Amino acid sequence: MIASEQAVALMVVLPLLSALVINMAGWFDRRLCFPIALFALLGSCCSAFITVSRVIKSGVIHYRLGGWAPPMGIEYVVDHLNALVLVIIFVVSLLALLFSYKSIQVELPEKILQFYTLYLLLVAGLAGMTITGDAFNLYVLMEISALTSYALIALGDKRALVASFNYIILGTIGASLYLLGVGHLYIMTGSLNMADLQTILPALLDARAIAVAFVLVMGGVWVKMAFFPMHGWLPNAYSYAPSSTSCLVAPLMTKVSVYIMIRMMFSVFNPNYIFVYLDWGRLVVPLATVAIIFGSISALAQKDLRKMLTYIIVAEVGYMVGGAWLANVTGLTGAIYHILADAMMTLCLFMVVGAIIYKLKDSSMDSMEFIFRRMPVTSVVFVIGAFAMIGIPPTCGFFSKWYLISGAIETSQWHYIFALLFSSLVNAFVFFRLFEIGFFGKKPADGHDHHAPEIAVSEAPVTMLVPMVLTALSLIAIGIYTNEIVTVLITKTLPVGL
Amino acid sequence: MEYILAKYNYWIYILLMMIGLYAMIAKNNLVKKVIGMSIFQTAIIVFYVSIGAKRGASIPIIAHGHGHDVIATAVSAAEYANPLPHVLMLTAIVVSVGTLGVALAVCLAIYRRYNSLEEDEILEQLR
Amino acid sequence: MIWQLDLLILSLIVLCALATISVKDLFSAAIIFGAYSFLMCLLWTEMGAVDVAFTEASVGAGVSTVLFVAAVFRTTRKVKDRGVKRYWTKGVGLLAATSVGGVLIAAVGDFPGFADPLSPASTHLSPYFITNTLTDTAVPNIVTSVLADYRGYDTMFETAVIFAAGLAVIAILRRSKTGVQHESREKVILSEGYEDTIIRLVARKMVPFMQLFALYVLAHGHHSPGGGFQGGVILGASFILIAISYDMKMLLGRMSEKWNVLLGNIGVLVYAGIGFVCLLLGANFLDYSILHRILPATDEIMARSHGMLGIETGVAIAVSAIVVSLYVNIASQGKHDKGL
Numbered sequence: 001m002i003a004s005e006q007a008v009a010l011m012v013v014l015p016l017l018s019a020l021v022i023n024m025a026g027w028f029d030r031r032l033c034f035p036i037a038l039f040a041l042l043g044s045c046c047s048a049f050i051t052v053s054r055v056i057k058s059g060v061i062h063y064r065l066g067g068w069a070p071p072m073g074i075e076y077v078v079d080h081l082n083a084l085v086l087v088i089i090f091v092v093s094l095l096a097l098l099f100s101y102k103s104i105q106v107e108l109p110e111k112i113l114q115f116y117t118l119y120l121l122l123v124a125g126l127a128g129m130t131i132t133g134d135a136f137n138l139y140v141l142m143e144i145s146a147l148t149s150y151a152l153i154a155l156g157d158k159r160a161l162v163a164s165f166n167y168i169i170l171g172t173i174g175a176s177l178y179l180l181g182v183g184h185l186y187i188m189t190g191s192l193n194m195a196d197l198q199t200i201l202p203a204l205l206d207a208r209a210i211a212v213a214f215v216l217v218m219g220g221v222w223v224k225m226a227f228f229p230m231h232g233w234l235p236n237a238y239s240y241a242p243s244s245t246s247c248l249v250a251p252l253m254t255k256v257s258v259y260i261m262i263r264m265m266f267s268v269f270n271p272n273y274i275f276v277y278l279d280w281g282r283l284v285v286p287l288a289t290v291a292i293i294f295g296s297i298s299a300l301a302q303k304d305l306r307k308m309l310t311y312i313i314v315a316e317v318g319y320m321v322g323g324a325w326l327a328n329v330t331g332l333t334g335a336i337y338h339i340l341a342d343a344m345m346t347l348c349l350f351m352v353v354g355a356i357i358y359k360l361k362d363s364s365m366d367s368m369e370f371i372f373r374r375m376p377v378t379s380v381v382f383v384i385g386a387f388a389m390i391g392i393p394p395t396c397g398f399f400s401k402w403y404l405i406s407g408a409i410e411t412s413q414w415h416y417i418f419a420l421l422f423s424s425l426v427n428a429f430v431f432f433r434l435f436e437i438g439f440f441g442k443k444p445a446d447g448h449d450h451h452a453p454e455i456a457v458s459e460a461p462v463t464m465l466v467p468m469v470l471t472a473l474s475l476i477a478i479g480i481y482t483n484e485i486v487t488v489l490i491t492k493t494l495p496v497g498l
Numbered sequence: 499m500e501y502i503l504a505k506y507n508y509w510i511y512i513l514l515m516m517i518g519l520y521a522m523i524a525k526n527n528l529v530k531k532v533i534g535m536s537i538f539q540t541a542i543i544v545f546y547v548s549i550g551a552k553r554g555a556s557i558p559i560i561a562h563g564h565g566h567d568v569i570a571t572a573v574s575a576a577e578y579a580n581p582l583p584h585v586l587m588l589t590a591i592v593v594s595v596g597t598l599g600v601a602l603a604v605c606l607a608i609y610r611r612y613n614s615l616e617e618d619e620i621l622e623q624l625r
Numbered sequence: 626m627i628w629q630l631d632l633l634i635l636s637l638i639v640l641c642a643l644a645t646i647s648v649k650d651l652f653s654a655a656i657i658f659g660a661y662s663f664l665m666c667l668l669w670t671e672m673g674a675v676d677v678a679f680t681e682a683s684v685g686a687g688v689s690t691v692l693f694v695a696a697v698f699r700t701t702r703k704v705k706d707r708g709v710k711r712y713w714t715k716g717v718g719l720l721a722a723t724s725v726g727g728v729l730i731a732a733v734g735d736f737p738g739f740a741d742p743l744s745p746a747s748t749h750l751s752p753y754f755i756t757n758t759l760t761d762t763a764v765p766n767i768v769t770s771v772l773a774d775y776r777g778y779d780t781m782f783e784t785a786v787i788f789a790a791g792l793a794v795i796a797i798l799r800r801s802k803t804g805v806q807h808e809s810r811e812k813v814i815l816s817e818g819y820e821d822t823i824i825r826l827v828a829r830k831m832v833p834f835m836q837l838f839a840l841y842v843l844a845h846g847h848h849s850p851g852g853g854f855q856g857g858v859i860l861g862a863s864f865i866l867i868a869i870s871y872d873m874k875m876l877l878g879r880m881s882e883k884w885n886v887l888l889g890n891i892g893v894l895v896y897a898g899i900g901f902v903c904l905l906l907g908a909n910f911l912d913y914s915i916l917h918r919i920l921p922a923t924d925e926i927m928a929r930s931h932g933m934l935g936i937e938t939g940v941a942i943a944v945s946a947i948v949v950s951l952y953v954n955i956a957s958q959g960k961h962d963k964g965l
Contacts, residue, residue: 006904006909006910009904009909009910013897013900013901013904013910016785016897017894017897017898017901020788020890020893020894020897021894023792023886023887023890024887024890024891024894027883027886027887063909064909065777065778065909065910065911065912066774066775066777066778066909066910066911066912066913067908067909067911067912067914068774068775071749071750072750072753072754072775073775073776073778074776074778074779111796114792114793114795114796115796117792118789118792118793118796121785121788121789121792124785125782128782134779136586136589136779137776137778137779137782140589140593140779140782140783140786141782143593143596143597143786144782144785144786144789147596147597147600147786147789147790147793148789148793150600150604150793151600151789151792151793151794151796151797154604154607154793154796154797155796155797158611159624161604161607161608161611161797162608162620162621162624164604165528165601165604165605165608168535168597168600168601168604169522169523169531169535169601172522172535172538172539172597173519173522173538176538176539176542177725179542179590180515180542180545180729183542183545183546183549184732186546186549186583186746187549187736187737187744187745187746188735188736188745189745189749190744190745190746190747190748190749190750190751191749191750192582192586192750200749207735208731208732208734208735209732209733209734209735209736210735212728212729212731212732213732215728216728504738504739505733505736505738505739506628506631506632506635506739507631507635507739508733508736508739509733510635510638510639512726512729512730512733513639513726514638514639514642515725515726515729516722516723516725516726517639517642517643517646517722518642519718519721519722519725520646520718520719520721520722521646521718522718523714523717523718523721523722524711524714524715524717524718524719525646525718526704526705526711526714527651527704527705529651529654529693529696529697529700530646530651530654530704532693533645533646533654533655533658533693534646536658536685536689537642537645537646537661540661540662540665540685543665543677543681544665544668547668547669547672547674547677548672548739549744549746550672550673550674550746551672551673551674551739551740552673552740552741552742552747553740553741553742554742555673555742556673557673557674557675557850558673558675558676558755558766558767558768559675559765559766559767559768559848559849559850560755560758560759560765560766560767561765562759562765562848573755573756573759574756575747575751575752575755575756576742577755578755578767579672579673579674580746580747580751581751581754581755581767581768581771582746582750582751582754582771583674583746584674584676584677584768585768585771585772585776585779586779587674587677588676588677588680588768588772588783588854589772589779589780589783591677591680591681591684591685592680592684592783592786592787592854592944593783593786594685595684595685595688595689595787595790596786596787596789596790597790598689598692599692599790599791599793599794599951599955600790600793600794600797602692602693602696602955603793603794603797603798603954603955604797605696605700606696606699606700606798606955606958606959607797607798609699609700609701610958615700615701616704616705618711619705
């Protein structure tokens with residue numbers, strides 16, 4: 001009945017509508033929440049795939065909301081880049097939803113209704129941020145995803161409240177800086193539409209206000225993605241949140257922010273302005289280097305699994321920012337590819353930790369003891385996720401690093417290459433230590449012949465295993481099909497003039 | 499002097515924004531931080547509304563007669579203030595009250611658990 | 626616009642901002658913040674942004690202040706003095722404020738002069754809205770037509786933001802009913818000793834007029850300042866007045882928590898639903914002009930006008946319910962036993 005052109009609108013509207021329906025149905029029967037959410041996200045997922053195939057076949061899609069022509073009204077613009085990001089968002093949120101089915105019943109039995117409603121609103125916000133072609137609309141959706149994630153994080157353990165408060169303060173600073181940046185663009189150009197802005201801006205290259213707008217927008221987005229000096233809120237917020245929340249928030253929020261950074265850099269401003277006129281690539285790439293090294297060293301110092309993963313996220317954000325600012329095609333390809341790869345591997349590892357918490361009620365590294373015997377499937381998934389993080393072929397982590405490093409060689413940014421290799425080494429060290437604990441137990445034979453205690457297999461429930469295994473498989477599949485993904489989707493998105 | 503007076507709205511908004519940002523980061527009391535956040539957000543609203551001001555223009559409601567036939571005479575754009583920033587700021591005000599509600603709720607929940615609104619006391623208890 | 630008046634109000638605003646972050650008593654800070662919001666409101670009326678001023682008066686000065694007062698009432702009003710130990714955070718704060726301020730000052734030089742009719746903002750998009758609002762939508766209040774139609778998609782998510790905030794506050798604060806129930810009920814009976822006939826009588830007489838005014842603001846938003854948000858907040862404020870002058874039980878007896886959240890939900894659903902109906906009828910999402918097919922005796926232009934009225938009604942329902950819900954949860958710390 002609804003033509004396939006409307007699939008674009010359905011992606012964002014379905015999660016929003018179903019969030020409302022869940023909230024109504026849930027007051028009568030809480031068991032209705034999960035199936036409604038599942039069907040909504042399945043529908044959105046299908047729409048996302050339909051949209052991707054349409055984009056590949058016939059190019060960029062424009063969708064006018066309210067039927068108004070672009071600079072006046074708001075439009076959706078779906079090109080190859082955000083089609084990819086949309087697929088990531090819906091696949092990750094669908095898998096994380098399946099995963100949360102059991103864990104939410106243990107962690108937040110009383111707040112199931114609010115959890116699912118906020119969850120879907122968050123997904124709607126993220127998808128809306130990705131799909132929109134209007135700079136101000138992006139702010140509104142940024143706030144909706146931020147507000148819902150504050151609440152979802154605050155539902156966590158007893159330290160989560162303070163972490164959430166810090167996140168509110170810094171998240172508001174970030175969003176407000178972005179809004180100020182858009183205001184500067186508006187006062188100079190009179191427009192809010194991204195495509196319109198891009199046509200007007202080249203005439204205003206010399207204005208300092210435009211440079212200020214660029215600084216503000218980047219600053220705001222960097223706070224949101226926890227780029228190095230502004231990363232303070234992320235580790236606590238993501239590690240004290242309920243595991244069902246962190247499985248959704250950790251893979252997606254930073255990645256969507258990276259996408260927004262790339263979108264603003266190349267679809268509103270242009271590469272010539274950033275890299276030639278301002279020439280700030282040489283300032284930001286070293287900052288990314290520092291971010292990677294800082295994140296890796298901090299990850300090394302952690303005793304808690306989730307804390308460790310969150311610092312790895314800080315390092316990974318450095319990868320992507322650095323890649324995008326390398327100012328060449330290979331680096332940007334690596335950064336975009338890494339959005340996909342990193343979303344999936346972060347999801348994979350957070351789900352593993354979530355499953356361990358679900359079974360053992362503990363997320364310290366010691367809980368990994370004999371995990372290979374206790375939860376065999378989970379640990380195989382963990383190994384694949386860890387390999388991807390380290391960058392061992394054929395997992396996707398290898399290929400993103402390959403592109404990033406080749407990009408850095410082209411511009412001879414040696415410190416960035418060093419940071420990438422260093423971070424891979426640190427990841428290898430951290431994860432192999434965990435494998436050791438998981439396989440041989442915490443203390444190797446102290447003097448006498450060591451026998452591992454008898455441990456019965458007690459695997460996580462099926463609703464957790466299925467998404468975990470699917471994610472692990474996707475890590476390998478993405479790695480194997482790297483070439484196709486890059487040629488069909490990513491090379492089409494690269495801006496002219498880079 | 500001319501330079502300062504011609505743009506006084508912009509100077510003031512920067513001042514307000516700095517006050518808000520300072521309070522958000524440096525204040526020890528959580529409610530004070532939230533107040534700083536609200537000041538920061540209203541500063542941005544001042545900025546946008548100042549963009550929308552237009553010398554010699556009326557409020558953005560088109561003069562119209564009463565009754566059913568609102569006659570669409572030619573409307574001159576110079577007569578009315580720029581409505582777009584106003585619309586954007588209506589949105590921003592509503593968003594800021596939403597953020598305010600959530601922030602205060604978190605403050606209350608923190609107070610319930612730690613019996614304090616002072617950041618350093620809470621951090622001490624967390625240690 | 627009278628620049629002397631502008632300057633005076635702006636200076637007062639800065640004074641209020643400084644005062645509200647430096648007083649040692651949180652209750653005073655909340656009240657000064659209310660004064661700050663009212664000054665903002667004056668400033669915006671003076672600059673011609675009547676709708677923004679109206680919203681700020683009802684949301685910023687009204688609801689925000691009530692929420693602050695409720696939060697302070699439920700916690701503590703004292704701010705402890707932390708003299709020497711906090712040099713480091715103060716340093717970071719100063720550094721952040723001055724660096725962002727410095728960056729912003731660098732930009733001001735390039736701005737077009739204040740209120741310049743030839744600035745890009747006044748010449749690029751806005752003339753289209755001003756000249757075409759009547760022919761496109763038959764709504765003379767340009768702010769309403771841009772808010773609810775040209776940029777209606779923004780507004781839908783803005784309503785969703787409010788709804789999300791209401792849910793978030795419930796999720797964070799609401800306590801389960803087990804255990805504390807009996808104890809708190811006794812407390813309520815004790816607290817009912819406080820009665821003030823004058824306040825109750827006046828509040829009782831005022832509430833219907835407030836609600837009538839709210840409906841007027843909503844319905845007349847096409848032609849005068851106002852619309853869904855302002856009307857909704859005023860409607861919500863009338864319920865809050867009942868809760869403050871009587872008792873929270875009195876309010877919750879008339880409007881239970883369940884209904885409150887459901888109403889908020891229905892409000893957003895009305896908005897998104899109207900958009901979805903447009904989509905089902907074969908137009909784009911939120912393209913109200915297609916509604917002329919199902920609305921009797923309307924052409925495409927009037928269909929837009931009616932569509933806007935429909936979504937504004939949704940906004941008003943959602944906002945009023947959520948404002949009440951925010952107040953109820955914050956004022957009672959999520960226990961729903963008693964308010965201020």
